[in-house]
Amino acid sequence: xxxxxxxxxxxxxxxxxxxxxxxxxxxxxxxxxxxxxxxxxxxxxxxxxxxxxxxxxxxxxxxxxxxxxxxxxxxxxxxxxxxxxxxxxxxxxxxxxxxxxxxxxxxxxxxxxxxxxxxxxxxxxxxxxxxxxxxxxxxxxxxxxxxxxxxxxxxxxxxxxxxxxxxxxxxxxxxxxxxxxxxxxxxxxxxxxxxxxxxxxxxxxxxxxxxxxxxxxxxxxxxxxxxxxxxxxxxxxxxxxxxxxxxxxxxxxxxxxxxxxxxxxxxxxxxxxxxxxxxxxxxxxxxxxxxxxxxxxxxxxxxxxxxxxxxxxxxxxxxxxxxxxxxxxxxxxxxxxxx
Amino acid sequence: xxxxxxxxxxxxxxxxxxxxxxxxxxxxxxxxxxxxxxxxxxxxxxxxxxxxxxxxxxxxxxxxxxxxxxxxxxxxxxxxxxxxxxxxxxxxxxxxxxxxxxxxxxxxxxxxxxxxxxxxxxxxxxxxxxxxxxxxxxxxxxxxxxxxxxxxxxxxxxxxxxxxxxxxxxxxxxxxxxxxxxxxxxxxxxxxxxxxxxxxxxxxxxxxxxxxxxxxxxxxxxxxxxxxxxxxxxxxxxxxxxxxxxxxxxxxxxxxxxxxxxxxxxxxxxxxxxxxxxxxxxxxxxxxxxxxxxxxxxxxxxxxxxxxxxxxxxxxxxxxxxxxxxxxxxxxxxxxxxx
Numbered sequence: 314x315x316x317x318x319x320x321x322x323x324x325x326x327x328x329x330x331x332x333x334x335x336x337x338x339x340x341x342x343x344x345x346x347x348x349x350x351x352x353x354x355x356x357x358x359x360x361x362x363x364x365x366x367x368x369x370x371x372x373x374x375x376x377x378x379x380x381x382x383x384x385x386x387x388x389x390x391x392x393x394x395x396x397x398x399x400x401x402x403x404x405x406x407x408x409x410x411x412x413x414x415x416x417x418x419x420x421x422x423x424x425x426x427x428x429x430x431x432x433x434x435x436x437x438x439x440x441x442x443x444x445x446x447x448x449x450x451x452x453x454x455x456x457x458x459x460x461x462x463x464x465x466x467x468x469x470x471x472x473x474x475x476x477x478x479x480x481x482x483x484x485x486x487x488x489x490x491x492x493x494x495x496x497x498x499x500x501x502x503x504x505x506x507x508x509x510x511x512x513x514x515x516x517x518x519x520x521x522x523x524x525x526x527x528x529x530x531x532x533x534x535x536x537x538x539x540x541x542x543x544x545x546x547x548x549x550x551x552x553x554x555x556x557x558x559x560x561x562x563x564x565x566x567x568x569x570x571x572x573x574x575x576x577x578x579x580x581x582x583x584x585x586x587x588x589x590x591x592x593x594x595x596x597x598x599x600x601x602x603x604x605x606x607x608x609x610x611x612x613x614x615x616x617x618x619x620x621x622x623x624x625x626x627x628x629x630x631x632x633x634x635x636x637x638x639x640x641x642x643x644x645x646x647x648x649x650x651x652x
Numbered sequence: 653x654x655x656x657x658x659x660x661x662x663x664x665x666x667x668x669x670x671x672x673x674x675x676x677x678x679x680x681x682x683x684x685x686x687x688x689x690x691x692x693x694x695x696x697x698x699x700x701x702x703x704x705x706x707x708x709x710x711x712x713x714x715x716x717x718x719x720x721x722x723x724x725x726x727x728x729x730x731x732x733x734x735x736x737x738x739x740x741x742x743x744x745x746x747x748x749x750x751x752x753x754x755x756x757x758x759x760x761x762x763x764x765x766x767x768x769x770x771x772x773x774x775x776x777x778x779x780x781x782x783x784x785x786x787x788x789x790x791x792x793x794x795x796x797x798x799x800x801x802x803x804x805x806x807x808x809x810x811x812x813x814x815x816x817x818x819x820x821x822x823x824x825x826x827x828x829x830x831x832x833x834x835x836x837x838x839x840x841x842x843x844x845x846x847x848x849x850x851x852x853x854x855x856x857x858x859x860x861x862x863x864x865x866x867x868x869x870x871x872x873x874x875x876x877x878x879x880x881x882x883x884x885x886x887x888x889x890x891x892x893x894x895x896x897x898x899x900x901x902x903x904x905x906x907x908x909x910x911x912x913x914x915x916x917x918x919x920x921x922x923x924x925x926x927x928x929x930x931x932x933x934x935x936x937x938x939x940x941x942x943x944x945x946x947x948x949x950x951x952x953x954x955x956x957x958x959x960x961x962x963x964x965x966x967x968x969x970x971x972x973x974x975x976x977x978x979x980x981x982x983x984x985x986x987x988x989x990x991x
Contacts, residue, residue: 336676337888337892338888338889367887548706549676549706550677552706553676578927578930579926579927580927580928580930581925584923584924584925584926584927584928585923586919586922586928587918587919587920587923588918588919588923588928589919589923589927589928591919591959591961592927592930592931594961620930622930622933622937
């Protein structure tokens with residue numbers, strides 16, 4: 314699956330995983346598609362992972378995408394896949410159902426089904442299922458130099474990162490209890506049957522697997538990932554970005570850079586009239602907001618992108634990719650590390 | 653508190669409660685402020701209830717607002733209040749804590765505190781606490797002809813409306829159990845102490861209160877309320893509005909009308925250049941989206957509002973209020989009822 318470019322012509326690939334966060338509608342799909350395009354053009358084998366239910370990444374590249382990576386037509390070194398969040402929730406439910414039904418009596422399977430369905434209608438379920446899938450992708454995509462996600466884990470999902478410690482204490486307690494009961498069983502045994510080893514206990518095994526998944530995710534996100542936020546030049550977007558960055562900080566995750574999207578384009582100098590006045594006044598307001606953004610956030614603004622009328626595909630995508638100041642972002646990152 | 657206008661000069665006040673739903677950033681505050689202004693100008697005693705944590709309603713009217721209704725300066729018949737969602741969650745937590753600590757042993761109060769705090773960090777808690785407050789406002793504001801909310805109950809909150817039936821069966825079961833145990837107690841009693849009546853049981857009383865609250869809310873929302881949605885002319889906003897309307901429909905709540913906000917203004921006819929071309933192309937795209945909106949939704953578009961550079965206050969607010977086709981909305985409502 315890896316492309317045929319040599320290792321020599323590649324930029325620093327130290328961050329394997331790159332996430333573009335931000336609220337719906339700010340333009341994450343465009344920006345992450347452009348960034349992935351840029352990485353691929355620089356010679357990195359790049360996988361773009363989209364979670365947009367509206368298949369807008371397929372629209373950007375004008376080709377159908379699926380649940381597994383496909384090469385992007387006309388773009389060397391670039392692969393893309395689309396994860397369907399609803400299908401993920403469904404699959405997640407089925408996995409839990411299956412793994413539980415092996416472990417409990419058939420009599421209570423129906424009741425468990427009801428509980429699982431209820432749990433999956435809660436707001437966090439969606440995020441949790443997606444995160445599980447992210448971990449899968451992160452584990453299995455070692456063949457890529459860079460994996461770009463068009464979304465970022467948020468509040469509820471990030472809380473999963475603190476689960477390993479909690480799970481550890483559950484597992485310890487469970488193993489202790491099981492060992493005690495197996496000891497009792499062996500003392501009582503007449504030697505006909507072998508007692509089940511604690512290591513083979515299916516519940517302990519499942520907890521261990523979950524714990525390792527979250528540990529792996531936490532390690533990768535802290536050591537091998539970079540987070541960018543896409544925002545628009547309005548007050549709501551600025552406030553929401555502050556909140557999202559604070560959520561990351563609570564879990565020791567920093568932000569590499571900000572992309573300010575949907576800036577109003579300038580009219581020509583000679584233009585005059587209601588339209589030109591409107592655009593100039595808007596640009597003035599946005600200039601102030603940009604100043605606010607630069608002074609509010611520690612992370613640098615790595616790109617400012619103007620609104621266009623045309624859909625961003627083909628050469629327009631390359632123009633956006635050119636606007637991304639990725640080198641500055643990398644420099645900021647090594648500053649942050651050495652600082 | 654009621655104004656001095658007579659009943660004669662008032663339009664039909666059959667919908668006491670009016671909700672403006674829509675995602676953050678679409679302009680709900682502006683539109684609901686304009687609508688409330690219009691109702692007040694038409695002679696209805698109107699209360700505007702804002703839930704925006706950024707106090708943007710206070711900005712619109714250029715005066716501080718608080719948790720209780722205050723008259724709006726320079727606007728006859730208009731009162732406004734701001735509910736702080738975070739403070740509501742806090743207060744909600746404290747109410748539950750207090751009511752529980754009366755009923756359980758002090759030994760487990762700490763554990764319960766921890767559980768309550770955890771529960772209130774879940775995504776739905778915010779909505780549930782706000783909804784409780786809405787019910788308070790709906791119960792106590794009989795003195796107003798119209799109460800305008802700058803938000804609308806969404807998925808998680810609407811599910812609370814189906815709670816009464818569930819609570820009813822809990823209460824029945826609990827009352828039965830309690831009656832049995834009180835019977836036993838009375839049979840065993842020596843006559844010195846009176847057994848607590850089931851009606852005075854604090855847990856039963858609390859469940860009854862909750863049930864009545866949700867029943868009241870469901871009745872009022874179905875019989876005495878109108879829902880409007882504010883949306884922007886972009887695909888994401890259209891999709892989200894479809895989802896929100898489907899959520900309402902699941903609970904037998906209909907939508908009275910749509911307000912399309914943030915349309916691009918037209919340049920003057922003589923204007924030519926990059927800016928004018930940009931604005932005209934955008935307007936063309938938005939015209940298509942408006943056609944999509946009109947064909948997708950059953951509810952009528954009751955206003956289309958263009959973006960302005962100036963903040964919407966003072967006379968600008970009146971201009972927006974004039975753009976709201978409230979009469980058409982009322983007609984649509986009576987159609988829906990007779991149809």
